Amino acid sequence: MSDSTPTGQAILDRRLNAVSDDLEALRDSVGDAPPDALVAGAIGSLSLFASFVGFLLVSPLTVVAMIVFLVATGYGWIRHQALTARAVTLAMTASTITVLGLITVFIFLEAIPVFQYSSGEVFGITVPGLRMFTQTKWEPVSQPHRFSLLPMIHGTVMVTVIATLVAGPLGVAAALFISEIAPPRVREAVKPAVEILAGIPSIVYGFIGFTILSPWASDQFDIVGQGTYLFVGIVVGLMALPTVVSVAEDALNSVPESMKSGSLALGTTDWQTMTTITLPAAFSGVSAAVLLGVGRAIGETMAATVMLRNSPAIPEKVYNVFYGYETLTSLIASRYGTAHGNHMDALFAAGVVLFITVMFLSIGSQMIEARMNRKLGGEE
Amino acid sequence: MSGVTESEIYRGQTTAIEAVPAVVVGMAAVLFALALAALLELVTLTDRVAGVSMIVVLGSLLVLIGIADVAFGVGSRLELVETKPEPNAGLVAAAAFGGIWFVVGGLIGSQTLGAGLVGWLAVALLFGVAAFGLAAFTREDVGSTLPAGAFAILAGVVFLTGAIGPAWTWEPNGLRVTFFPKSIVPLVVLFAVLVAGWAAAKAYGGFGARGRHVGAHLLIYLNAGAIIAVLIGLVAFVAVKGYPAVVQGVEVGLGVGPKTTIALFGGGNTIALFGVSYTLDLLPKLSYTVVWPIDWPFLMNGAALLTEIDGVLPAIVGTVWLVIGAVLFAVPLGVGAAVFLSEYAEQGRFTQAVEIATNGLWSTPSIVFGLFGYAFLIPRFGGNKSLISGMLTLGFMLLPLVVITSREAMLSVPDEYRDASAALGVSKWQTIRSVVLPAALPGVVTGVILGVGRIAGETAPILLTMAGGTFLPGNQTVDVIGGFEFVASPPFVKNDALLQATSALPYQVYALIKALGGNQNLIENPEAFGWGLVLVLLGVVLSFYAVGIVTRYYFRKRLHG
Numbered sequence: 001m002s003d004s005t006p007t008g009q010a011i012l013d014r015r016l017n018a019v020s021d022d023l024e025a026l027r028d029s030v031g032d033a034p035p036d037a038l039v040a041g042a043i044g045s046l047s048l049f050a051s052f053v054g055f056l057l058v059s060p061l062t063v064v065a066m067i068v069f070l071v072a073t074g075y076g077w078i079r080h081q082a083l084t085a086r087a088v089t090l091a092m093t094a095s096t097i098t099v100l101g102l103i104t105v106f107i108f109l110e111a112i113p114v115f116q117y118s119s120g121e122v123f124g125i126t127v128p129g130l131r132m133f134t135q136t137k138w139e140p141v142s143q144p145h146r147f148s149l150l151p152m153i154h155g156t157v158m159v160t161v162i163a164t165l166v167a168g169p170l171g172v173a174a175a176l177f178i179s180e181i182a183p184p185r186v187r188e189a190v191k192p193a194v195e196i197l198a199g200i201p202s203i204v205y206g207f208i209g210f211t212i213l214s215p216w217a218s219d220q221f222d223i224v225g226q227g228t229y230l231f232v233g234i235v236v237g238l239m240a241l242p243t244v245v246s247v248a249e250d251a252l253n254s255v256p257e258s259m260k261s262g263s264l265a266l267g268t269t270d271w272q273t274m275t276t277i278t279l280p281a282a283f284s285g286v287s288a289a290v291l292l293g294v295g296r297a298i299g300e301t302m303a304a305t306v307m308l309r310n311s312p313a314i315p316e317k318v319y320n321v322f323y324g325y326e327t328l329t330s331l332i333a334s335r336y337g338t339a340h341g342n343h344m345d346a347l348f349a350a351g352v353v354l355f356i357t358v359m360f361l362s363i364g365s366q367m368i369e370a371r372m373n374r375k376l377g378g379e380e
Numbered sequence: 381m382s383g384v385t386e387s388e389i390y391r392g393q394t395t396a397i398e399a400v401p402a403v404v405v406g407m408a409a410v411l412f413a414l415a416l417a418a419l420l421e422l423v424t425l426t427d428r429v430a431g432v433s434m435i436v437v438l439g440s441l442l443v444l445i446g447i448a449d450v451a452f453g454v455g456s457r458l459e460l461v462e463t464k465p466e467p468n469a470g471l472v473a474a475a476a477f478g479g480i481w482f483v484v485g486g487l488i489g490s491q492t493l494g495a496g497l498v499g500w501l502a503v504a505l506l507f508g509v510a511a512f513g514l515a516a517f518t519r520e521d522v523g524s525t526l527p528a529g530a531f532a533i534l535a536g537v538v539f540l541t542g543a544i545g546p547a548w549t550w551e552p553n554g555l556r557v558t559f560f561p562k563s564i565v566p567l568v569v570l571f572a573v574l575v576a577g578w579a580a581a582k583a584y585g586g587f588g589a590r591g592r593h594v595g596a597h598l599l600i601y602l603n604a605g606a607i608i609a610v611l612i613g614l615v616a617f618v619a620v621k622g623y624p625a626v627v628q629g630v631e632v633g634l635g636v637g638p639k640t641t642i643a644l645f646g647g648g649n650t651i652a653l654f655g656v657s658y659t660l661d662l663l664p665k666l667s668y669t670v671v672w673p674i675d676w677p678f679l680m681n682g683a684a685l686l687t688e689i690d691g692v693l694p695a696i697v698g699t700v701w702l703v704i705g706a707v708l709f710a711v712p713l714g715v716g717a718a719v720f721l722s723e724y725a726e727q728g729r730f731t732q733a734v735e736i737a738t739n740g741l742w743s744t745p746s747i748v749f750g751l752f753g754y755a756f757l758i759p760r761f762g763g764n765k766s767l768i769s770g771m772l773t774l775g776f777m778l779l780p781l782v783v784i785t786s787r788e789a790m791l792s793v794p795d796e797y798r799d800a801s802a803a804l805g806v807s808k809w810q811t812i813r814s815v816v817l818p819a820a821l822p823g824v825v826t827g828v829i830l831g832v833g834r835i836a837g838e839t840a841p842i843l844l845t846m847a848g849g850t851f852l853p854g855n856q857t858v859d860v861i862g863g864f865e866f867v868a869s870p871p872f873v874k875n876d877a878l879l880q881a882t883s884a885l886p887y888q889v890y891a892l893i894k895a896l897g898g899n900q901n902l903i904e905n906p907e908a909f910g911w912g913l914v915l916v917l918l919g920v921v922l923s924f925y926a927v928g929i930v931t932r933y934y935f936r937k938r939l940h941g
Binding site for chain 1: 554555556557558559560562563589590592593596597599600601603604607608610611614615617618712713714716717719720721724725728729733734735736737738739740741742743744745746747748749750751752754755756759760776779780783807808809810812813830833834836837838839840843844869871872886889890893896907910914917918921922924925926929
């Protein structure tokens, strides 16, 4: 067992040492570099930053900054290719964080007005956006405007629960099949088949659902109008299934062969090995797979938009899966064209809720996967 | 060790009695297929089979299978057959049977007996606990077959005696739905057959560890088969429904098709500088005209009132340009970031932050990308929807895919390559350029192809940033190459085609669905047009995936011999 968790002071010391190490490395590399490379690098970074700022401010001078950047990079490429390559790739890496930051900032910025409009009071403190989650009326047209996200959250929860019930067990069973049970030739046929299932665009599912499935369902169950959470959930589950299968299959494959062989050598059946050795060992990876499937189901837009009724409401019986109204995603996709002002900002607020939820799920599954890699890597 | 002589290395031949559960599993498969056919309304419940109505056939087969299950359990308990049951059926089976009988009890309590909430809860609990106890506390051969067999017998008897007959309906309180026999009977039969078939498979395996192994394998094989069947069914269904519309009016022959002109700078030899046109006779005419030898109206026409056969050309061209733009934006950025992450950076907080950001971007819903494009890109490209906004939004979606797959490809290049190169005195950057990147190229290319397949089918991002017009006529096909113009003031290059709001294949499907619900008189047969359009979209996307999968398979074969 490793020693006990470090104290707060030790963590702080370690962090400070890491920072000072980084600074020293930076100082060394700057000291080693030839002066004209430093100048080109400085001009390049400044012009890149300037062109980014210019783009943000819709300035016509952005192109000028861009040209300066290209010239500086070209000069650096010809004279000091290795250094330039390192700097340019560093900038490209930073772009991923930049894009995520931009998305967060811009979505939040657009949603702020409607959060302020829908503030509520709790013990005398004004909480922005509280009324979006405490009252259930959605009225964007006639005064007084009310923007509640609760009907949409209810819809998303219903669809996601049904989709998870479909994609979770069936996906893990299919992953078990591909990684443990299938003979090699069958595996080589089934794996691409699952990937192709992942490739079918969601609007295609939506079209089939709209023209075939919804009318059939309304006829089979004598439902007024078309649109049920049940069948949208089943379709979304079918879409999330390949995600669960591929991530869970990776997790099951990473269980060391020695563990399984050892169990089989003791005379267990394949199924006993799977349930007592493989699945528990890969449990973190499999749960990360299900979490990612849930995230995919939450974010599914087009199939839900096309198959639901697109009028926000909570059914009288909250568990009624036979009537489907609106999810967070279908709200945005169906109303973007006709919404302005606070109505449009409410769509951004729905986007904020979606973004935060999926971010939590993504970070959670990454933490679980990191823990699994530590456990199975033999370092514990 | 005294136990050695008593253990069995192999079980010997399967006797006739031991083969009976296999026959029952076969019967269960036949019944499963029948019930599926009834659910899909290929047969109806009142059809006569050999003079007997379908519902009677289903019910009696179900009763037979249930009796067989009970017989296996009793036979094994009375030591008539040699089996190796465990002391109890296990927690999973007990919980499953408890749940099933809880629901059955609840339905009996509330519907048959008409009891209130407390009444049916009590009946449900009674049944559920009894089933759970039977499975958990008796020997496995009895505990895993009796509850399953009894459930199948009950369902079969209910259908046989007409308690649920062709005229039965049920309207649960407050749900505003009606359950009809045509959906309930096949669904119940399917479920009962699954449960009874599972118990029969366990009996075939002789109970115990081997029995559970056989039972579990039955369910898992069935699950995998169902998934494959759904995939094949979906693709085949779309192909069959869309084929007539797509191949309508196809002609092959020289000079039969439309003319295409590829023109740079407007195709002439005039250039506009500082607002004045200059004609330069020294420049060659930068345009080229091609007459296609094939006329494929669905893929080459637009949709307009005067067009004979409406087609989807503007949408196809839009999708092509979207993909090209997104790839040009995302691939250099993503490969560069992957190079830095795998070759230069050390495992630290920066790389961790980048990994979290990349994985987060990968999971972000596509509609959120659309909102971001609407808020960030549209104001910066003229305030209206435009092709370039759509390109960049899809590029943002493609970026994390490229980073993740390129990084994986570069990490999988063996370290020996790098070490050998360093031993020859080659610098780090030279090694990356001439050893690592070429070796990782197949993986990168495969990742890009699969990523392109994903974004080519995305609707939500382009819905908010690019999509314009419901059905575009052929002359509104966006012409990006011919749209480039030089101008004097910044930004020095202008392209009106890139700033145009145009259509793409996925958006066209969405627009068609919206039009199906309303009134439109542009397209004569919108539903057939829609199936053809969906087939084209599916064909485009799946061909990307097929190429990607084949290249990955080919390169993996080459790498591992």
